[in-house]
Amino acid sequence: MKEYQTITEISGPLVFAEVDEDIGYDEMVEIETPGGDTRRGQVLESSEGLVAIQVFEGTSGIDMESSVRFLGETMKMPVTEDLLGRVLDGSGNPIDGGPDIVPEERRDIVGEAINPYAREYPEEFIQTGVSGIDGMNTLVRGQKLPIFSGSGLPHNDLALQIARQATVPEEAEGEGDDDDEESEFAVIFGAMGITQEEANEFMADFERTGALERSVVFMNLADDPAVERTVTPRLALTTAEYLAFEHGYHTLVILTDMTNYCEALREIGAAREEVPGRRGYPGYMYTDLAQIYERAGRIKGVEGSITQIPILTMPGDDDTHPIPDLTGYITEGQIVMDRDLNSQGLKPPVNVLPSLSRLMDDGIGEGFTRADHADVSDQMYAAYAEGEDLRDLVNIVGREALSERDNKFLDFADRFEAEFVDQGFQTDRSIDETLDIGWELLSMLPRTELNRVDEELIDEHYHEDVGEEVAAD
Structure with a gap:
């Protein structure tokens, strides 16, 4: 020393x-x-x-x-399986009044990069219970899928909902096996720069639902030192790596808010008198974020996994801002929360059109979820997108000027938001429930318009009575 x-x-x-x-x-x-x-x-x-x-x-x-x-x-993180159920500050010190941590080992918080050759390709479906995610932008085990939100939007409510409901089906649903089991995630929750009120809401929800028993919570508050925010996500990920790769847990790491993390980087860069990059952020911010996001994944021959859901609030709702822009380059898609949908009262206000899960195709369909998952998703995307375009046309010419076909797509868009997207923050839908709602909505459209769905699936799932009711109306 x-x-x-x-x-x-x-x-x-x-x-x-x-x-x-x-x-x-x-x-x-x-x-x-x-x-x-x-x-x-x-x-x-x-x-x-x-x-x-x-x-x-x-x-x-x-x-x-x-x-x-x-x-x-x-800097090292003292890790042990007994961390589950504990609440720590942003530096890894217990703040829940519990006993001191007796570590099984102490691990460097920088972690070790996963050898690309040793990585297992992510392809197991994760059921979050949220239709806008499960049905349209599916999360896959080992994926990093951020939530792009804005100031004042209920991204924290969505994060808590996913933390409560996320499960990993051990076998594909819909394969006729009544003994299928689901395993819950161990949730690693890293909060950076949140207010005391938000912290109280998080803890109240964790304790009310019992999710705290399978969670490790790191809390860096808004009045805590900004520098501490640069280590909080690394402490959380080090804990996740230990639980996943040493004890076989499926870990879900939720990091909020990455914008506060990047602001801390900018503050440190200014103090060092560094030459700033875009909008004053350090030029190395891309590399720094990649060091965090790339710690998600699976390793061949290891049971556990690390799935990341970083949450960031886009300054000014600008998706070209450096933080969401660089995050989008590194991660495998994004879930986008929409201010207009939120003002309409939709919960959660997930806009599925700009949202994307690049690994979705590998985690859905026969062998993972129901065989009709991919077709239903594609058809609903196409129908909702057409309905959105027609809304713009209605503002110009009025609804009376549209054809009967166009009016059906407009009705589909309205019901898609009201029945598929809007489910509340307490509702947990299985993938079967989500896809059944999808078929109910698609049955509003004439069979001839379902050009992205296999004919055999239409025969099996299309509700003729719904189509007839719509035609009568």
Whole structure:
């Protein structure tokens, strides 16, 4: 352990100190103030004779007389299966009044990249119970699928709903096996920069539903140091990796809000006087985000898995902003929450048209879900998109100017939002229920319009009585 009393500058969350020997990058630091307080920090930059240290608990009270101790190791997370059911702060310290953590081992929070050759291709269906996701933008085990939201939208409610309801069917549904079982996820919930009110809502929901028993919660609040937000997602992912790859858990990692994380990166970059990139964010933000997102996945021969749902609020609802833009490049799609749908009272307000799950085709259909899943999804996409286009035309020429066929597509779009998308935050739908609702809606359209569905599936699932009722109306 090396100790110095050579602080030369304090800038925002950073402390600069002179040293006379090599100091490792990311090495942990303890700073003792003249008043006897001890702060934790991490080496952010190391050059000959000078180091930059980011201080997790803030630099208030630190002055040039403070002592700096270099601990000779990087930051580690104490991990154990007993973490399930615990609530920790953004630095990994228990805040639930429970006993101290007795770790089975301590792991470097940077983690180890999964060897691409050792990766198992994600293709097992995850049932979230949310029709807009399961039916139209299916989540697959080992995938990273972010939620793109905006300020004031109920993304936290959707995150809690998924955390409560997400299950991994062990065998394909609809295959005639009554003994099919479902396994629940262990949920790793990492909150960054949230308000105390939001934190209370999260905890109340976790405790009310019993989800806390299979969860590990990391809480970094808005009034906590911004620098702490840079380690919170890494602590969460280190815990997830341990539970998944050492104990065989299917882990679902929910990170909210990644926008607050990126703002912390920008604050640190400004304190270091770095040359800024787009809109003032660091030029290395793409690499930094990739280090987080790419820790999702599966490993060949290992039972467990890590599935990520990062949540970000797009500043100004702008999907070209650097945070959603870079996130979209790295991840495998996005779930988009829509302000107009939210104003109409839809819960959850998921807009399925700009949403996308790039791995959906590999996780649905015969062998994973019902054999008609892909066809139903494709046909509903096409019908809803046509209905949306016709809404724009109605604003110009009026509904009376449209043909009977066009009016059916308009009615389909209205009922699709009201019955398929809008289900509330407490409703848990199985994939069979979701697809049955889809067939009920598609039966509003003439059989001749179902040009994306196999004829045998139409014969099996099409509701002639619905089509006749619509024609009579």
